[in-house]
Amino acid sequence: MAAIFLILINLLELFVIRSTEVGNLVRNAPSFQSSINSPPNKGPLWPYKAVDDIIALGNLNGQFECAYTGQDSLNYGWWIVDLKNTYDITRICLLNRGDSYYTDLKNFKIIATNRPVSGDENICSTIGGQSVDKALDINDYKCFTCPSSTVGSFVEIRKTKVDEFVGSLCDVRIYGQLIGPRASQLLNITQFKTFPHDLDIGKLNDFNLQSIWLKTGSLYRYFRIDFGKQIKINGVFIVGSATDYSNRKFTNVYVSISSVPETIFSTGDIYLANNYRSTAYVAYETHRLFVNGIITGRYLVISQNSPATSTYHLEITELSIYGYYDNISLGGRIGKELLVESIKVDGNDVTSQLTNGIYEEPTSVELKTNAYLEITITTALIDSFCMNAVHPSTTKDLTVEVVNASNGTIEIYMLNGGFKGLECVCVKNLSIITNLIKVSGKDDESITEIDVFGKCK
Numbered sequence: 001m002a003a004i005f006l007i008l009i010n011l012l013e014l015f016v017i018r019s020t021e022v023g024n025l026v027r028n029a030p031s032f033q034s035s036i037n038s039p040p041n042k043g044p045l046w047p048y049k050a051v052d053d054i055i056a057l058g059n060l061n062g063q064f065e066c067a068y069t070g071q072d073s074l075n076y077g078w079w080i081v082d083l084k085n086t087y088d089i090t091r092i093c094l095l096n097r098g099d100s101y102y103t104d105l106k107n108f109k110i111i112a113t114n115r116p117v118s119g120d121e122n123i124c125s126t127i128g129g130q131s132v133d134k135a136l137d138i139n140d141y142k143c144f145t146c147p148s149s150t151v152g153s154f155v156e157i158r159k160t161k162v163d164e165f166v167g168s169l170c171d172v173r174i175y176g177q178l179i180g181p182r183a184s185q186l187l188n189i190t191q192f193k194t195f196p197h198d199l200d201i202g203k204l205n206d207f208n209l210q211s212i213w214l215k216t217g218s219l220y221r222y223f224r225i226d227f228g229k230q231i232k233i234n235g236v237f238i239v240g241s242a243t244d245y246s247n248r249k250f251t252n253v254y255v256s257i258s259s260v261p262e263t264i265f266s267t268g269d270i271y272l273a274n275n276y277r278s279t280a281y282v283a284y285e286t287h288r289l290f291v292n293g294i295i296t297g298r299y300l301v302i303s304q305n306s307p308a309t310s311t312y313h314l315e316i317t318e319l320s321i322y323g324y325y326d327n328i329s330l331g332g333r334i335g336k337e338l339l340v341e342s343i344k345v346d347g348n349d350v351t352s353q354l355t356n357g358i359y360e361e362p363t364s365v366e367l368k369t370n371a372y373l374e375i376t377i378t379t380a381l382i383d384s385f386c387m388n389a390v391h392p393s394t395t396k397d398l399t400v401e402v403v404n405a406s407n408g409t410i411e412i413y414m415l416n417g418g419f420k421g422l423e424c425v426c427v428k429n430l431s432i433i434t435n436l437i438k439v440s441g442k443d444d445e446s447i448t449e450i451d452v453f454g455k456c457k
């Protein structure tokens, strides 16, 4: 009798699906959510609160320790965690709130995906209008067993109803079997250079909702990141601002990846986001802009092109970039440091001002109408010539003359002056061996930086 009883207990044990830290794939993993709820006394309820080391059923020492999105009246909210590699996910356990608001955890799907956007998705479980049970203590996780096809490297909790919070995620544990590595990973952006050069890029990853990039007005509403060398990028998460619910929201946005620092719109650019328009009405929205594939380049430009004056506003508080360096298939492009030897205007040496990596004023050089900028480079097969210029009007072109080193002929290329203000413009896809490039203006431009890309002979 006693023996039978013991066997029964053992059988029961088998059916109680336990949640333990052993095998949990997501402790302190990168996480994102559709917007950041930021109630006045509780602080931003970041997505990481669902996977960090602090496990509480709500308030702890004056802080609220669960992840919460805002309430978006038009869109399905989401919370995503990055598993970094591809797994066959077996089980997902959620720790709900311990108070009467536990009913927020309802109407959602748990999905495994290969990219953190809608698309190829494998459903682990669907929860309807009856919420997940209230947690009685910090070990009271509710677990969901996934079907065997639940393969992916991101796990998303996605609402099946609009106008509700993704909330009550006090802790999340995920278990599974490793299938293989994933190439694209969250990059540490602190090492990258930016335009403007004095931007503290680390503050775009500091879990603070301070506006780091804010541009208004009609001229150069763009920001640029220089990865330093060619890189492969497949997406970004951008957290907007407190005004994301208003007419100043993150809209008409372009995110391009290019081999050159060009900032004006041009055909042939490859975009992560091409005229992205947010439909959300919620503060601190997180925009997830991913491509199906990978884009190679050295520069990432986030810009806005909006015809309506009231939306001349580009504001970012947090930025996360996914990609990887692929050292094999990068081609032969090298930086200007190896190419530019000297730059002169009317005989005056201006090399240091125009090769200092600072693309904005005041380190600029005047190029008076009909004056020549003479750029001497190490003899090279060049493929792009770029110039950062302040152009006073939109009408007058700049002329770039490249001396063909093989036979002394001057090849003339026009740089379209169809821009006003401070922009980087390039002559691309050149294929000419040269050691001298001359630029002349017709509009009293100021030049702030010169880049020549190519392969040394």
Ligand SMILES: *[C@@H]1O[C@H](CO)[C@@H](O)[C@H](O)[C@H]1NC(C)=O
Pocket: 188, 189, 190, 191
């Ligand atoms: C990112 O890089 C910086 C500088 O190289 C380093 O101090 C920091 O710890 C890194 N951050 C992460 C999350 O690895």
Ligand SMILES: *[C@@H]1O[C@H](CO)[C@@H](O)[C@H](O)[C@H]1NC(C)=O
Pocket: 325, 326, 327
């Ligand atoms: C490429 O080179 C960088 C150093 O420049 C290194 O950190 C990285 O691991 C390399 N990537 C591959 C795929 O070998």
Ligand SMILES: *[C@@H]1O[C@H](CO)[C@@H](O)[C@H](O)[C@H]1NC(C)=O
Pocket: 404, 407, 408, 409
């Ligand atoms: C140099 O080469 C170009 C292209 O082949 C040709 O058009 C030009 O006439 C040549 N110049 C001289 C001086 O031979």
Ligand SMILES: *[C@@H]1O[C@H](CO)[C@@H](O)[C@H](O)[C@H]1NC(C)=O
Pocket: 267, 268, 428, 429
């Ligand atoms: C530049 O050259 C590349 C590679 O040869 C090609 O794919 C691209 O279409 C060219 N771009 C333009 C604007 O001609």
Ligand SMILES: *[C@@H]1O[C@H](CO)[C@@H](O)[C@H](O)[C@H]1NC(C)=O
Pocket: 404, 405, 406, 407, 411, 431, 432, 433
């Ligand atoms: C430069 O001159 C060489 C020699 O004449 C010619 O073969 C080449 O096509 C020229 N390059 C360009 C871009 O015109």
